[in-house]
Amino acid sequence: MNYHEVMTTDLGLLSTAAGKWDEMAGEFKKVETRYGDTVQKITMGDSWSGVSAGTAHTSFKATRYEYTAAQAEAKAIAGLLREAHEKFTDLKKKLESARDDAVAAGMTVSEQGRVAFDYAKLTPAERSAYHHDPDGQKAISDAVTKWQQHIDDRVKAFDEVDQSVKTALGHASADSNRDAFGKGADESLTGFNAHPETTLAKAGTPDKPEPAKKPDGTTFTGPDAGFSISGTKYGKEGSIKAYADLWHATAQGSTDLGPMHLSGITDVYEGARATGNYGLTDKGFVAKAEVSAGLRALAEGRAEHGNQSVYGRAEGFVGAEAGVNAKATREEATVGAKAFAGAKGTLAAGTETAGIGVGLTAEGWAGPGAEAWWGYKKDDKTGDYKIGGKAGLSPVFGGAVGLEITVNPGKVAKAAGDVADTVGDMAHEVGSWFD
Template identity: 55%
Template structure:
């Protein structure tokens, strides 16, 4: 009843302003970027490929305006609905008071005996029929107030559903699966009845994202002369790359999954000799890759994972790295198809995993080392395999997560401390009781 609903219209004005800014960027992008692939000075396959990608981005600027305007309209629609429903609720409360009721700040109706005349008070105390009529009246007003509160709550949920659904890109043919919504609607009723996106299901919080890219090619050379010789060379032609991720969380429980698919040709090489260490790596591959992985974790205390992957094509590479965060060495060469499975578990931040692969085609692979990833987790492991025609590979990995380990140790120490405190309190209680005896 005390919420400042004007915040909704203020936000709507800012979303309209955002749409205008997107329009400015659309005009600039169409002139300075998209226009390059449309002029006479750039022709051929590269211009055609660029034009398709530029057109996708140009459409995103256009769809962003549609989405922003729709959100502004939804906020104004919400303001209109909320204002009307709150007015009805306030009017019902006023009518109830005029009918001899009291209405608390929590919306509870009751009979206001303070306004009774002496005759009415006598009837209230001694007349069963009068008492029954009062109970029915209180019940009737309570039902009306409860229904109006429910109507407001339902409207609030409908607005929530609309605001979550309006930003979902449902067009799978526009070049992107997670872009702006070009079919966004500015009417809350258009989304009524839809299931809210990313909300709790049976107590679980769900999140997910999907990324898809199409044809692409590139070549780059980088150098950094600050600390001696180091640099990289990269060339690639991507046919597609799709990644889908999702998580479910509930309290300390977390379930996560990822699926990734890639097709294309890549070649990379980098070298370095600087204050961080020595790095040398070269790798080339052509073919199709796919991977899926699932994890289940309970806080920092325990977790398990399973993974399956496959590859069809050819690959070769060699690497050596020696830095303060990594020491690895390895080499591989393979042509054909292979598939593998992996699994493992973790307790208190210390994990162990194993992998096994089957190969159809000639090849060999071996690597060993340890490294510390971006999350601070340490990995120690190795892998080896060979295949004249049919063969395979096997490997293992030990991981240590300092954050989870310290958290588990800390929780254990707290538990021991609580136990000691409980024992101490118990001993103190016994001592006090014995003392009281004397």
């Protein structure tokens, strides 16, 4: 925000909005109670049993959970808006005090917050003396710079809180999924937030920046080989790794075409690798082993515009691979197995909106093999949570199909923040109609 916006914004609208959010929480409470006493109650008696009753019980329980979560989210937003009003009011008073002090020191402060020396308060003789005195001119310049910095610092402090409030509202309105994946009644990954942070100190902390993308260009490495092994330690799983890389080449580039950002990557690798991870730690359970040898190639293109993007990917593999996986940690829960020898080609395509992507994969196999896996895991490079699965079978010729869903919490929170911003702007505009 700038000086003019700080001085002219009606901060009272924040308190008004907070009251409306409290009223909304109350209305959600009424709906939740009515839903529990009528719809959900149907599944709690002995008159309905069987698979349909069990499905309905889970579904109705999940719906009531969302009504409860909506109350928590609405109350949290109300509290954040009230805290924002308190902080903004205090910071605005400090800015007004800084302006008054500058004026008392012989300065003028424009509506845009620009400081200048008030020559109008000088007599003609004093004004002439200042103009012909280099030391006097320097003293004026130094004073203007000092008071400008003082006012700019107050504006900056206001803007920092403004950014914190934006982040906090985005976090409060994004589903934390703390009760999902079998840990509670939450059956929706994009529902209401049942566990929002209620203070700006916690909710207003910015997200960690997304990992920096590798610069455009080409890299080539190889040949290389190595072997490492480590046993289990407290809080750390054991691992075994052996590799013999013949070569590895990567080329990527990006460009802007009007409002769209286009990017692509090609990656080719030839060699052999064997890895294994095992252990039961405070982070969870891991048992994974994989071995592969052959030639792999990948080409992917992506087009992005705002919060939306589409992608297409093609992959090829010639060689042999086998693996088994069972993992249950805070950032991954997967199970699967695979074995294949021959050649395979993969096509994948999908779309992403506001940090949530959905895609499909299809593979053609020439050679015997079978594969199946299901679960979710976090991609350390992108911060995405990938949810999906794949199944395939090939006596001699066959293939596989798969589903991939990605969720990027940072992008989801940012999109939610943008929506909150838009809603806030609209509320401000509607409020101005009645001023």
